[in-house]
Structures are given as C-alpha cells and as structure tokens.
Amino acid sequence: MLEGYTWENTCIVTDYDRTITTGEPWATTAFSVFSNCSSIPKIITQERKELFSFYRPIEVDETMEKEIWDKHMSDWHHKAIKVFTDHLTQEMMTDVTEHAIQETQLRQNFPNFLKKANQRNIPSVIFSAGISNIIEWVLEHHSVPFSGIYGNKLVFNDSGKCIWLDSEGVFIWKKNWKSIPSETQKITSWKSHEILLWDSLWDVLMSDKDKVSTRIGFLLSEYQEPSIRNQYNTDFDHVVESDDSDNGILEEVVHHLTQNSKNS
Numbered sequence: 001m002l003e004g005y006t007w008e009n010t011c012i013v014t015d016y017d018r019t020i021t022t023g024e025p026w027a028t029t030a031f032s033v034f035s036n037c038s039s040i041p042k043i044i045t046q047e048r049k050e051l052f053s054f055y056r057p058i059e060v061d062e063t064m065e066k067e068i069w070d071k072h073m074s075d076w077h078h079k080a081i082k083v084f085t086d087h088l089t090q091e092m093m094t095d096v097t098e099h100a101i102q103e104t105q106l107r108q109n110f111p112n113f114l115k116k117a118n119q120r121n122i123p124s125v126i127f128s129a130g131i132s133n134i135i136e137w138v139l140e141h142h143s144v145p146f147s148g149i150y151g152n153k154l155v156f157n158d159s160g161k162c163i164w165l166d167s168e169g170v171f172i173w174k175k176n177w178k179s180i181p182s183e184t185q186k187i188t189s190w191k192s193h194e195i196l197l198w199d200s201l202w203d204v205l206m207s208d209k210d211k212v213s214t215r216i217g218f219l220l221s222e223y224q225e226p227s228i229r230n231q232y233n234t235d236f237d238h239v240v241e242s243d244d245s246d247n248g249i250l251e252e253v254v255h256h257l258t259q260n261s262k263n264s
C-alpha cells in the first residue's frame with residue numbers, strides 16, 4: 001500500500017459523516033444535528049425522524065439491488081430538503097451551530113492527519129451528502145484545515161427563509177467525482193496520487209479515475225454481516241474496524257509519506 005506516494009504527489013479525498021466523525025449509530029451527523037435543537041420546530045424533527053426510520057436501514061443495506069437502493073436514497077434526499085425549505089429559517093441556525101460544535105465527535109487522529117497534510121501542502125477535498133455549512137463550522141471550531149467541500153449548502157433568502165441553491169444537491173449516489181464542479185476538481189488536479197477515506201461501499205465513486213488510488217475504509221459496527229466484511233476487504237486497500245478510531249493507520253500514512261518524500 002502507498003507505493004510511489006510522496007508528500008509532493010498526494011491529495012486526500014474524504015467522506016465526512018462517520019469517517020472524519022465517529023461512526024456509532026447514534027452519532028451526531030451533519031444532518032442529524034437538527035433533531036437535537038430546541039430552536040427547531042417539532043414538525044421538522046418529526047418529519048426528519050420518520051424519514052430516518054424508514055431510509056436509514058436501507059442506507060446501510062449493502063445487499064439491496066443498486067437501482068432500487070439509488071431510488072430510495074434519492075427520495076430520502078429530496079424529502080429531507082423539502083422539510084428544510086418548508087420550515088427552516090436562518091434565525092434557527094445559531095442554535096444548530098452550537099449543537100453541532102458541542103455534539104459532533106471527530107474520529108481519533110483524523111484532525112491531526114488533516115493538519116499534517118495541510119502543512120505539507122496536500123490538498124484535501126471533503127465529499128458529503130450532509131449539510132456543508134455544518135461541516136465548515138465543526139471543522140473550523142476544531143481548527144481542522146481542508147481545501148474544499150462538496151456538499152449541500154443551506155442558503156437563506158432576504159426574508160430568512162431556507163432555499164436551496166442547487167435543486168439537486170449532493171446525495172449519496174451523486175458522491176461521484178465526475179459530478180463535482182470543475183472548480184472543486186481543480187483543487188486536486190495537480191496531484192497524481194489520491195488517498196480515499198470513507199465508510200460506505202457506495203462511496204467508491206468518489207475516486208478520480210485519472211489518479212493512482214489508495215482506499216482506506218472504516219467498517220462500522222453497524223455492518224455485522226460476514227459478506228459485508230468480505231466486500232470491504234475486497235474494495236478497500238486497508239480496512240479499519242472501528243467506530244471512533246483510525247487504529248493507527250493515519251499515522252502510518254504520514255510516516256510513509258515522510259520517509260518517501262524528498263523534502264521530508
């Protein structure tokens with residue numbers, strides 16, 4: 001693993017929820033934080049809860065036929081957006097920001113990994129089907145650097161009503177390198193090697209086919225099926241079986257890059 005990788009030629013493409021953050025089933029995510037805030041009206045919480053109860057088991061069902069799974073994930077995303085555009089206002093967001101910062105747990109060693117990468121001029125792009133405003137607030141609070149985020153940005157009009165800049169947004173099946181804007185692609189275009197980090201088999205599409213890729217996957221405790229474990233071991237170059245740690249792999253990556261770089 002990582003043969004030919006150096007600080008000079010490497011970039012990072014990473015998922016956010018349950019990858020940079022911890023992966024327990026109850027962990028706060030860049031979407032779920034809205035459920036815990038007193039400023040958020042019950043109708044938002046209730047509608048989101050109903051959507052989660054129905055679609056989350058489908059999201060983690062790695063055995064479902066891809067076409068059916070895609071349809072469900074698309075429906076979930078669009079229904080979740082509609083809940084926000086129907087009920088969310090800008091003044092509710094102050095409370096949401098505080099909850100996001102207080103409740104979100106970052107995976108052990110991940111912040112330090114991104115800081116070291118940034119010091120060595122390694123660009124990092126975050127791919128997420130979550131709310132990018134939340135991701136920015138949490139990472140900036142923890143002084144975690146990143147080069148770009150491709151996610152769902154909440155936008156409010158002059159009256160403070162939530163609108164959506166992109167009518168489609170980024171949902172899990174659109175976490176595809178080909179679908180991201182060219183200005184985000186340019187962040188890593190000058191690098192020939194990428195390190196991909198994620199927790200879902202579906203995130204494989206985040207890979208830029210023009211680059212040499214090393215895939216590090218976080219296998220969460222939710223995925224208990226032996227067949228799923230086998231699939232992870234097939235699809236990833238390295239599998240971390242932990243909800244809250246990197247089991248030391250990120251420090252190993254830093255060590256490898258340092259050992260193999262001219263300017264180490």
Ligand SMILES: [Mg+2]
Pocket residue numbers: 015016017018019198199200
């Ligand atoms: Mg994830």
